[in-house]
Amino acid sequence: MYKATITVRLKSSVLDPQGSAVKGSLHSLGFAEVENVRIGKTLEVWLDSADAAVAREQVEAMCQQLLANPVIENYEFQLEEGA
Secondary structure, eight states: OEEEEEEEEEOTTSOOHHHHHHHHHHHHTTOTTOOOOOOEEEEEEEEOOSOHHHHHHHHHHHIIIIIOOTTTEEEEEEEEETO
């Protein structure tokens, strides 16, 4: 069994209106030192696989086919055994 922790973020060249809204709200709350905010998402996926290489290939395919939009997003993941 493997647990993949996947982080998906907008590419730096893509505008992040949600991050801008959060930044404005933080400034309104008195956190003027906040320079920038980028919003992303974290997913946890458990795979019933006996082989780490197969699990890694599966997670890579999941990210490219569904979990991330490679045109506007980057992703990275960590794979843990026995999770």
